[in-house]
Amino acid sequence: MSADLHTVALNPAVDLTVGLSQLVPGEVARARSARHDPGGKGVNVASCLADWGGRVAIHGLLGAENAARFEKLFAAKGIADRMVRLAEPTRTNIKLLEEGGRTTDVNLPGFSASARDLAAVADSLADVGKGALVAISGSQPPGLDDDASARLAGGLARRGARVMLDVSGAPLRAALALPTDAAPFAIKPNRHELEDCLCRPLAVRADLVAAAQGLLDRGIALVVVSLGTEGAIFVGREAAVHAAPVALSHGSTVGAGDAMVAGIVSALAEGLTLDRLAQRATAFSVGKLRNAGPHLPENTELRSLASAVPVRPLAAWLAEG
Numbered sequence: 001m002s003a004d005l006h007t008v009a010l011n012p013a014v015d016l017t018v019g020l021s022q023l024v025p026g027e028v029a030r031a032r033s034a035r036h037d038p039g040g041k042g043v044n045v046a047s048c049l050a051d052w053g054g055r056v057a058i059h060g061l062l063g064a065e066n067a068a069r070f071e072k073l074f075a076a077k078g079i080a081d082r083m084v085r086l087a088e089p090t091r092t093n094i095k096l097l098e099e100g101g102r103t104t105d106v107n108l109p110g111f112s113a114s115a116r117d118l119a120a121v122a123d124s125l126a127d128v129g130k131g132a133l134v135a136i137s138g139s140q141p142p143g144l145d146d147d148a149s150a151r152l153a154g155g156l157a158r159r160g161a162r163v164m165l166d167v168s169g170a171p172l173r174a175a176l177a178l179p180t181d182a183a184p185f186a187i188k189p190n191r192h193e194l195e196d197c198l199c200r201p202l203a204v205r206a207d208l209v210a211a212a213q214g215l216l217d218r219g220i221a222l223v224v225v226s227l228g229t230e231g232a233i234f235v236g237r238e239a240a241v242h243a244a245p246v247a248l249s250h251g252s253t254v255g256a257g258d259a260m261v262a263g264i265v266s267a268l269a270e271g272l273t274l275d276r277l278a279q280r281a282t283a284f285s286v287g288k289l290r291n292a293g294p295h296l297p298e299n300t301e302l303r304s305l306a307s308a309v310p311v312r313p314l315a316a317w318l319a320e321g
């Protein structure tokens with residue numbers, strides 16, 4: 001990969017995955033297993049990019065008190081740690097994984113952060129500009145303005161970096177309001193996040209595609225909408241495709257979207273065509289389901305998964321729906 005790769009995690013998390021036979025709300029559940037993994041969207045993306053062989057630096061905020069688990073991951077994968085340390089610990093998010101793979105996420109708000117902390121993150125990105133690819137992912141901790149991620153993205157875009165933004169809710173709305181010269185290069189909402197952001201239902205394929213195409217007018221070059229078991233659509237200025245998922249396994253779905261973001265970033269770094277990018281992104285996402293924690297399978301397995309991903313022009317997918 002020739003590009004300079006960076007990820008930003010403003011609100012990382014230790015993921016506590018609790019294995020259960022079945023979750024019945026209101027009843028006592030006996031856990032069969034428990035594991036802790038360093039997580040949060042920007043951490044997962046960095047970890048997957050490093051697994052693929054990318055040279056990646058991570059920025060953002062991290063609680064000093066429980067940083068060891070993250071530092072161990074970064075050291076093991078050769079990820080350059082440029083995260084700003086905060087006194088409060090990083091949150092723990094709970095993932096209730098039932099037999100059969102259904103996962104219920106309980107995501108905590110996280111440490112509180114200030115405008116000064118955000119400025120320190122922006123400083124750590126000051127030398128990142130033209131030629132760089134930067135993934136900014138995940139929620140923002142309490143204390144930051146809704147447009148915190150959008151401001152980071154806008155600054156980077158104006159310096160010539162290509163930003164892949166994977167945020168939702170108010171931070172996504174703020175990013176979509178950026179002037180076109182500060183717009184992210186790519187975004188990856190899921191259907192629900194896009195509906196929430198545009199305040200309208202997108203249950204019909206034609207509406208979904210029209211909404212994604214409409215976002216290109218805001219200066220975004222690539223809009224990826226993930227559709228769970230229905231795959232994902234990839235809408236660019238010159239081409240648009242649908243990728244179907246291949247053989248789903250029963251692992252936790254936690255981090256599958258982050259793996260998809262890593263696949264998109266790696267494909268952009270390698271200059272792949274949109275077809276190949278869609279296959280790569282889908283293969284990373286499906287491959288991640290096979291592993292617990294923020295880890296991808298071997299590159300040979302990912303390549304073979306990618307070659308099996310059915311990709312077709314969006315018009316064909318639309319005609320069928």
Ligand SMILES: O=P(O)(O)OC[C@H]1O[C@](O)(CO)[C@@H](O)[C@@H]1O
Nearest residue numbers: 013039040041093107138139255
């Ligand atoms: O930042 P959010 O939206 O709370 O999501 C964080 C959660 O998402 C994940 O990154 C998976 O996408 C988990 O590792 C983490 O617990």
